[in-house]
Amino acid sequence: MIDLVKLYLSAGDGGNGRVAFRREKYVPKGGPSGGNGGDGGHIIIKGAKDRSSLVHLSGVKEYRADSGQAGGKQKRKGFRGKDIVIEVPIGTRVWLLAENQVSKRRRERYSLDYFLNRDEVDIKKFYLKAEGQAVPLKKEDELEPILKFDQEADFNQLPKQQLLEVTASGQEVMLCQGGFGGRGNNTFKGPANTTPLEAERGSAGEKKIVVFEQLLLADIGLVGFPNAGKSTLISVLTKARPKVADYPFTTLEPNLGVLPLKGREVVIADIPGLIEGASQGKGLGHAFLRHIEHCRLLLFVLYLSEEIIFDEKLSVKKRADYLYQQFLKLQKELDDYGQELKTKSFLVGINKQDLYSEELVIAIKKLFALHKQEIIIFSAATKSGIDKLLDAFSGLLG
Numbered sequence: 001m002i003d004l005v006k007l008y009l010s011a012g013d014g015g016n017g018r019v020a021f022r023r024e025k026y027v028p029k030g031g032p033s034g035g036n037g038g039d040g041g042h043i044i045i046k047g048a049k050d051r052s053s054l055v056h057l058s059g060v061k062e063y064r065a066d067s068g069q070a071g072g073k074q075k076r077k078g079f080r081g082k083d084i085v086i087e088v089p090i091g092t093r094v095w096l097l098a099e100n101q102v103s104k105r106r107r108e109r110y111s112l113d114y115f116l117n118r119d120e121v122d123i124k125k126f127y128l129k130a131e132g133q134a135v136p137l138k139k140e141d142e143l144e145p146i147l148k149f150d151q152e153a154d155f156n157q158l159p160k161q162q163l164l165e166v167t168a169s170g171q172e173v174m175l176c177q178g179g180f181g182g183r184g185n186n187t188f189k190g191p192a193n194t195t196p197l198e199a200e201r202g203s204a205g206e207k208k209i210v211v212f213e214q215l216l217l218a219d220i221g222l223v224g225f226p227n228a229g230k231s232t233l234i235s236v237l238t239k240a241r242p243k244v245a246d247y248p249f250t251t252l253e254p255n256l257g258v259l260p261l262k263g264r265e266v267v268i269a270d271i272p273g274l275i276e277g278a279s280q281g282k283g284l285g286h287a288f289l290r291h292i293e294h295c296r297l298l299l300f301v302l303y304l305s306e307e308i309i310f311d312e313k314l315s316v317k318k319r320a321d322y323l324y325q326q327f328l329k330l331q332k333e334l335d336d337y338g339q340e341l342k343t344k345s346f347l348v349g350i351n352k353q354d355l356y357s358e359e360l361v362i363a364i365k366k367l368f369a370l371h372k373q374e375i376i377i378f379s380a381a382t383k384s385g386i387d388k389l390l391d392a393f394s395g396l397l398g
């Protein structure tokens with residue numbers, strides 16, 4: 001699954017103004033006629049409902065919009081650089097890693113919805129000794145890093161600066177504004193300056209290094225330790241057919257499925273198994289914990305392994321306690337991961353009922369009741385109790 005893409009984005013610079021003079025027959029000393037440079041193209045991000053992933057951006061390293069053309073003779077304006085529109089799925093977030101000065105100015109003083117005006121950008125004049133000379137080189141508006149990012153490093157561990165989140169189809173945001181074209185020498189003529197050898201440089205376009213992060217948009221997220229039966233459950237509830245196996249970490253990437261529920265469609269995400277320390281970057285789950293953020297409801301899928309179920313040395317009460325501890329550990333991982341998850345509504349499901357003795361089921365119910373935690377016991381394999389799960393879903397999703 002491609003859900004993180006790092007890109008270098010560069011809006012076009014403005015074209016330089018031109019230094020030129022009229023050279024027409026019978027006009028021996030023509031006045032200044034240098035045209036203005038064209039503006040640089042913008043880089044725009046756009047929400048597209050028919051995009052479901054960032055796969056189309058994999059392998060792309062950068063987007064550079066064209067710069068504006070330099071101004072021409074005879075007061076001709078240079079062409080404007082073409083904009084680049086990057087389509088992303090709804091739910092994509094953009095993180096900023098580095099930016100140049102003009103980008104920083106717009107972001108810090110205003111917002112990405114704001115269009116900088118000419119007088120708010122750094123437009124400098126240049127002077128030539130004679131018409132036709134090359135425009136002297138300018139100082140680059142260089143990128144300033146905001147945070148370090150390494151594809152290999154764990155994105156969740158980084159301090160982040162979120163730029164925006166794309167929340168609607170058709171939503172467009174100007175990520176990088178193009179530079180302004182500089183004015184040509186025609187602008188600078190005056191009674192005291194009839195042959196101006198000066199014009200303006202185009203201003204720098206915004207440059208940024210960003211990471212696009214796609215979050216799954218699911219209504220219900222299944223979370224649990226490996227082997228709990230999450231994939232089995234999603235295959236019972238929806239048409240999704242992820243791999244199911246009796247070893248941990250079968251699921252390596254989240255799976256989505258659609259559950260028809262009382263006339264509407266509920267999207268369920270099967271998230272790879274979490275382990276203790278997942279929030280700190282252990283196991284696989286950490287890379288996917290963030291997908292839980294958008295879920296409206298979480299279903300904790302708890303289970304007892306056969307070693308525990310059939311361990312004669314353990315009392316029934318002790319076996320039930322394993323389940324409760326599992327619930328606490330999962331909760332702790334989510335809490336450690338982030339504040340937002342604490343306020344999420346959740347259900348506690350206990351899977352693999354077919355393997356539990358009646359006595360064990362009674363002990364489980366008793367223990368959770370003691371902690372005032374409601375539970376739903378079911379078996380994804382035999383489908384018993386699935387109806388109770390569906391009732392609870394519709395109750396909580398409204």
Ligand SMILES: Nc1nc2c(ncn2[C@@H]2O[C@H](COP(=O)(O)OP(=O)(O)OP(=O)(O)O)[C@@H](O)[C@H]2O)c(=O)[nH]1
Pocket residue numbers: 224225226227228229230231232233243244245246247248249250251252271272273274351352353354355378379380381382
């Ligand atoms: N007896 C019994 N076995 C089940 C039940 N549900 C799932 N299993 C088995 O448990 C094992 C793990 O199931 P999965 O659905 O792959 O578990 P998972 O939670 O997706 O595991 P990961 O992808 O590793 O996180 C498989 O062998 C399933 O057949 C159930 O209700 N009863």
Ligand SMILES: [Mg+2]
Pocket residue numbers: 230231232242243244250251270272273
């Ligand atoms: Mg699985």
